[in-house]
Amino acid sequence: MATKLKHHVPDAGNMAPAPELNAEFANRLRDPFEQTYMGVLRTNDPLLIERGNGGVELYRDLKRDGKVFAGLQKRQLALIGKPFQVEPIDKDSAKGSGDAKELAGILKRCGFDKLCQDLMEALIAGHSVAEIVWTVRDQRVVPVRVPKRAQRRFVFVQNDENSPPALQMLTRENMLTGIPVPPRKFIVHRVNAEDDNPYGTGLGLQLWWPVYFKRKGIVAWNKLNDRFGSPTPHGKYPRGASPKEKATLVDALRAMSNDGYLATPEGMDIALLESKLAGNVTTQEQLVRYMDEWIAEVLTGQEPAAQGGGALAAASKERQNVRQDLTQADSDLLSETLNETLIAWICELNGFEPCQVFRQIKEEEDTKHLAETDKIIHEMGYELDEDSLRARYGEGYRRKAVPLTTGKLVVDNKKADAGPGPASFAEAGRRTDAMDAMDALVDDELADWQPLMDPLTQPLERFLDAAAAQGLSAAEVVKRLPALLEAIDSRALTDSLTRTAFAAAAGGEAGLGEDVTP
Numbered sequence: 001m002a003t004k005l006k007h008h009v010p011d012a013g014n015m016a017p018a019p020e021l022n023a024e025f026a027n028r029l030r031d032p033f034e035q036t037y038m039g040v041l042r043t044n045d046p047l048l049i050e051r052g053n054g055g056v057e058l059y060r061d062l063k064r065d066g067k068v069f070a071g072l073q074k075r076q077l078a079l080i081g082k083p084f085q086v087e088p089i090d091k092d093s094a095k096g097s098g099d100a101k102e103l104a105g106i107l108k109r110c111g112f113d114k115l116c117q118d119l120m121e122a123l124i125a126g127h128s129v130a131e132i133v134w135t136v137r138d139q140r141v142v143p144v145r146v147p148k149r150a151q152r153r154f155v156f157v158q159n160d161e162n163s164p165p166a167l168q169m170l171t172r173e174n175m176l177t178g179i180p181v182p183p184r185k186f187i188v189h190r191v192n193a194e195d196d197n198p199y200g201t202g203l204g205l206q207l208w209w210p211v212y213f214k215r216k217g218i219v220a221w222n223k224l225n226d227r228f229g230s231p232t233p234h235g236k237y238p239r240g241a242s243p244k245e246k247a248t249l250v251d252a253l254r255a256m257s258n259d260g261y262l263a264t265p266e267g268m269d270i271a272l273l274e275s276k277l278a279g280n281v282t283t284q285e286q287l288v289r290y291m292d293e294w295i296a297e298v299l300t301g302q303e304p305a306a307q308g309g310g311a312l313a314a315a316s317k318e319r320q321n322v323r324q325d326l327t328q329a330d331s332d333l334l335s336e337t338l339n340e341t342l343i344a345w346i347c348e349l350n351g352f353e354p355c356q357v358f359r360q361i362k363e364e365e366d367t368k369h370l371a372e373t374d375k376i377i378h379e380m381g382y383e384l385d386e387d388s389l390r391a392r393y394g395e396g397y398r399r400k401a402v403p404l405t406t407g408k409l410v411v412d413n414k415k416a417d418a419g420p421g422p423a424s425f426a427e428a429g430r431r432t433d434a435m436d437a438m439d440a441l442v443d444d445e446l447a448d449w450q451p452l453m454d455p456l457t458q459p460l461e462r463f464l465d466a467a468a469a470q471g472l473s474a475a476e477v478v479k480r481l482p483a484l485l486e487a488i489d490s491r492a493l494t495d496s497l498t499r500t501a502f503a504a505a506a507g508g509e510a511g512l513g514e515d516v517t518p
Contacts, residue, residue, distance in 0.1 A: 027161045028196060038177050039159040043199045045126070047208055056125040056151045059204030063124070065211045067292050071299030076120045078327040079334070080113040082359045086343075089354045091385065096353035102140075103346060103355050110143040115342075116334060118148040119189040123299075123330075124207070126200030127190040129154055129167075132342065141349040143342065146187070154178070154188075156198045165198045184345045189337045206298045214291035221284035301326055328361040335359070362473070373474045376481075380460060455489045 028034055028041070036042075042054055052058030062068045086104040088096025115130060122128040129151055135144040156165035157177055167188055168178035190200035235249045293304040301322040339356045347354055374384060463484050467477050 023162050028158060028165075029161050031196065034196065036158075039157045040177055041156045041158055041165055041198055043126070044194075044197045045199075045201055045205055047205055051208075056127075056199075056204075058208070059125045059202060062204055062207055062211055065214070065295070067214075067295045068124075068207055068211060068299065071296060072121070072124060074300055074323075075123065075326065075330060076117045078323065079120065079330050079359065079361075080116050082327075082331070082361055084112065084116075084357055084359050086355055086357050089356060093353055096355070097385075099347070099352035100355050103343070103352060106140070106142045106346060107357070110145060115146045115187075116338075118146075119187065119334060119337070120330065121148075122189045122191045122200060122202060124202045124204045125151055126192065126197075126202035126204070127151060127188055130187045130189075132185055132187065132345075142346065146342070149186075154186075184349075187337065187341045189334060191333070203298055207295060210291040210294040210298075214288055214295075217284050217287040217291065221288065224284060324361060331359040331361055370474045373478050376478075377464075381457070382464070459484065459488050 029036070029039075043049070048054055048056065048058060063072065084104075084107070086100045086107065088100045090096050118130060119128050129149045130146045131149055132143045133145050133147070134141055136142075137144075153170050154167055155170060155178055157168050158165040167181055167186055169181055170176075170178040190198070191202050193200040233253045235253045237246055237249050241249075296302045297304070302319055335356070335358045343355060343357050346352065377383075463480070464477075467480075472480075
């Protein structure tokens with residue numbers, strides 16, 4: 001026996017309460033492990049708390065190390081070495097495309113690449129701060145320059161449980177909480193920011209110790225080289241020599257070597273306790289080399305040469321891919337910061353459509369191969385919009401002006417008014433009624449073209465949409481096209497073309513193809 005199900009209507013008294021909107025429950029001010037005073041938030045970086053008194057100056061000193069500076073510069077220059085693109089969020093908006101072009105010009109005039117390089121120093125310290133200097137130019141509110149500011153001058157303060165921490169600037173009058181900063185004025189780029197650390201955690205936490213040990217190893221290495229790398233002068237003075245004679249000997253020894261010398265009485269023996277290790281002492285060199293490899297792996301993801309494995313070419317390709325992935329990640333995170341601050345503020349202040357800036361980090365592609373691919377797609381009935389064209393081939397291109405041409409006039413003598421009319425014009429200078437009849441036969445066969453083309457164009461459209469979603473390169477698209485074309489069903493179009501050819505042949509047999517002069 002079937003059971004009849006009844007529709008269950010929830011009782012109003014048993015309904016779950018609505019969620020609380022625009023509110024934080026586990027906010028930082030409720031954290032029992034957090035010690036705040038007057039709302040000032042402090043970093044939770046253990047190294048800065050232990051050795052840096054909570055300030056990031058400890059990490060700024062790391063750039064004095066050549067290996068750290070080289071690794072940081074690689075990541076900075078790899079990013080700004082790629083051109084940036086600006087595009088509207090709504091790509092179908094004509095006004096948005098125009099605003100994106102104007103916004104790109106504004107960014108080029110304010111030193112945008114230099115700003116990106118400065119903000120990338122957050123990789124070491126965890127955060128970086130830049131101040132926007134606004135001006136009015138050509139009736140637009142634009143940034144004239146964006147200088148970097150020292151991180152030690154700013155703190156994050158949180159007084160409201162449901163508001164994020166606010167950036168405030170320390171002054172001579174208020175060195176504790178500082179003063180609020182003006183709106184749309186400061187850009188703060190943060191790396192690995194957490195709920196309990198709005199300052200972010202940079203790579204300085206992993207770099208400080210290898211740099212520290214490396215410096216100690218270099219000092220010990222230099223002492224070793226100084227002691228055993230060159231001979232030490234040894235002078236002997238006779239017993240009972242006067243102080244003047246001893247001083248004369250010391251002056252002679254000092255003239256021979258400024259680093260060290262020995263002066264002993266005759267008959268006194270001096271011996272060096274040599275190490276039992278055979279060969280050269282390379283402990284310090286190995287320590288310094290190990291620390292350099294540690295620094296390189298932290299900054300650029302480069303594994304030590306002894307642990308790379310595989311063939312040389314494969315290992316080199318792997319390191320290149322890792323660096324490219326790091327650069328793309330740096331670009332994406334920095335673009336998020338800029339799109340939420342500088343780019344959004346310029347659009348709001350000038351009435352622009354919402355735009356976004358980004359950099360496409362990828363290997364240089366063969367533009368000739370890309371152009372051939374675009375030509376094939378253009379012949380299929382598709383074309384690139386201007387934003388996609390700039391993203392693929394760079395700036396400096398615009399649509400070619402189409403020259404005006406005079407259309408060909410065709411006059412039907414049967415429908416002309418009474419009286420002598422002008423002669424009929426055609427590609428060959430005249431057009432006959434027989435040729436019109438022939439065209440009518442072909443046009444009737446091809447009138448319903450849409451159902452014929454859909455089986456050809458729809459699979460191609462779906463393939464191109466999927467390729468764009470997966471981020472395939474042009475080379476990968478061209479490589480997959482032959483297999484797609486083989487799978488496309490072209491039987492309907494083939495049948496229609498066969499019927500059209502038959503109609504044309506039949507018309508020719510019937511005499512419609514003869515050149516009959518009216």
